[in-house]
Amino acid sequence: MLICTTEGKQFDGQEGQSILDAALASDLVFEYSCKNGQCGVCKTTLLKGDVVEMQAQLALTDQERRDHKILTCCCAATTNIEVDAADLSALHGIEIKTLPARVSRVSYLSENIVEVKLRLPPTAHFQFIEGQYLDVMWKAIRRSYSIANISSDKEITLLIKRFENGQMSDYWFNKIQSNDLLRIEGPKGTFFLRDVGKPLVFLATGTGIAPIKSILNCLEYDADYQQKHPITVYWGNRFADEFVWQADFRKLKVDFYNVLSRPVADWLGDVGYVQDIALTNQQDIGDVAVYACGSNAMIQSAKKRFLAAGLPENKFYSDAFVQSF
Ligand SMILES: Cc1cc2nc3c(=O)[nH]c(=O)nc-3n(C[C@H](O)[C@H](O)[C@H](O)COP(=O)(O)OP(=O)(O)OC[C@H]3O[C@@H](n4cnc5c(N)ncnc54)[C@H](O)[C@@H]3O)c2cc1C
Ligand code: FES
Incomplete structure (x- = not known):
């Protein structure tokens, strides 16, 4: 057993167990999203001790490695x-639960x-914070999807995009x-407000609107x-027919920009990349x-440019819809 410490709190590390999983098993929650080294959300600094890389830390730059940054989802402790x-x-x-779920509507x-x-079993008591995701398992395939509904809803709603030749897309x-x-x-x-x-x-791009819909509806109610x-x-x-959610709030005041990446005839919204339009419009980025x-x-791209703008x-905060390995 290895002793891991953060903010003065201790948790047990097991050989071959990622630091993130070790923390979660001890009821500590660190920032994370993809859990496979691609998004960089779980990046932290190793202050003391040694770790082994269990899966490639794709989101780390060479400079970050030299600065003792690690991805907690990819590394296991080899010392305290x-x-x-x-x-x-x-x-x-x-609590993270594994539950049966029946398809109720498509x-x-x-x-x-x-x-x-x-539809989950009536006794499931599935709790979440708006913005979080879940994994769906069908046969031997496991894929992550953001929860698009709010936590008081009876059913789970997912918004799913088709990927060409995608295994789970074929099912959906x-x-x-x-x-x-x-x-x-x-x-x-840990993508929550x-x-x-x-x-x-x-x-948001594409079905990345799903957790944002959940977060905004949570504020609305x-x-x-x-x-x-x-x-x-x-x-x-990319296409006008992909704006499948028309936000309709009574209480919340939200300025909503639908942005197409390429111009098409009769399109009245913005054209370009969301991060470019946001940076052009937004005042007081530091605040x-x-x-x-x-x-x-x-x-x-958005992170780099917003950070450069102050x-x-x-x-x-981010949740990247990266591919599963
Ligand atoms: C935290 C998280 C939350 C997610 N939430 C959602 C969600 O709410 N809605 C949603 O539609 N998707 C979401 N995704 C993506 C989803 O998990 C799958 O990756 C995606 O649906 C493709 O699965 P597939 O089995 O159809 O394709 P696969 O069989 O995995 O891949 C088929 C082909 O598509 C390419 N591909 C697969 N996934 C991606 C990707 N993400 N980006 C670029 N190319 C890819 C592959 O290179 C391959 O060529 C999320 C992913 C993560 C990590
Ligand atoms: S959660 Fe570790 S890189 Fe995405």
């Missing part, structure tokens, strides 16, 4: 270690986007039947939430909080 990862107390007590919202509703778009039995594991991830006392900027700052959403898609979800390319690094 100390890291500087923050423990997210908001997620304490939220709606094809466009040629390449399907909305799937899943060709094979799925109402009442099919799947398994889910979750909730997972903090900083309600700041102007909020949401960036939260009787205690009084909006004091602007909320702006920039949602990018906002940015939540970005969808393609890793958009997220990495956004503090700890005010950029």
Whole structure:
């Protein structure tokens, strides 16, 4: 047994177990999203001790490696270690469960986007914070999907994009039947709303709008939430028929920009990349909080550019829809 320490709190590390999993097993929650080295959300500094890389730390630069940065989802301790990862107390007590889930409704919202509703057993008590994701397991395939509904809803809603030759896409778009039995594991991830006392900027591409829909609907129905700052959403898609959600809030005031990546005739919205439009529009970048979800390319570009424009690094939150290995 190895002793791992962060913020003065100790947790046990097992040989061959990632530091992130070791922390989660001890009821500490560090920032994470993809769990496979691609998104960089779990990046932290190794302050003491040694680790071994169990899967490639793709999101680390050479300079970051020299600066003793590690990805907690990819590294296991080989000695007692100390890291500087923050423990997210908001997620304490939220248990990750594996549950059966029945397909209750399938709606094809466009040629390449399907909305799937899943029914959990009545005794499941599946708790999550709006913005989190879950894994869906069908046969031997496991894929991650953000939860698009709010936690008080009875069913789970997923918004799923078709990938050419995708194994799970083949199930969602060709094979799925109402009442099919799947398994889910979750909730997972740390993409949830903090900083309600700041102007909020949401960036989404494609079905990356799913957790943002959940977060905004949660604010809309939260009787205690009084909006004091602007909320702006920039949602990018390649095709006009992919804007499958029309935000309709009564209480929330949200400036919503639908952005097409390429110009087409009769399009009245913006054209370009969401991060470019957001940076052009946004005032006082040093004082906002940015939540970005969808393609890793958009997220990495948005992070680089917002940070260069003065956004503090700890005010950029992201959930990258990277490919599963
Ligand atoms: C935390 C997280 C949350 C996610 N939430 C959602 C969600 O809410 N909705 C949603 O539609 N998807 C989401 N995804 C992506 C999803 O998990 C799958 O990766 C995606 O649906 C493709 O699965 P597939 O089995 O159809 O394709 P695969 O069989 O895995 O791959 C088929 C082909 O598509 C390419 N490909 C696969 N995935 C990607 C990708 N993400 N980006 C670029 N190319 C890819 C592969 O290179 C391959 O050529 C999420 C991913 C993560 C990590
Ligand atoms: S790189 Fe570790 S969670 Fe994505």
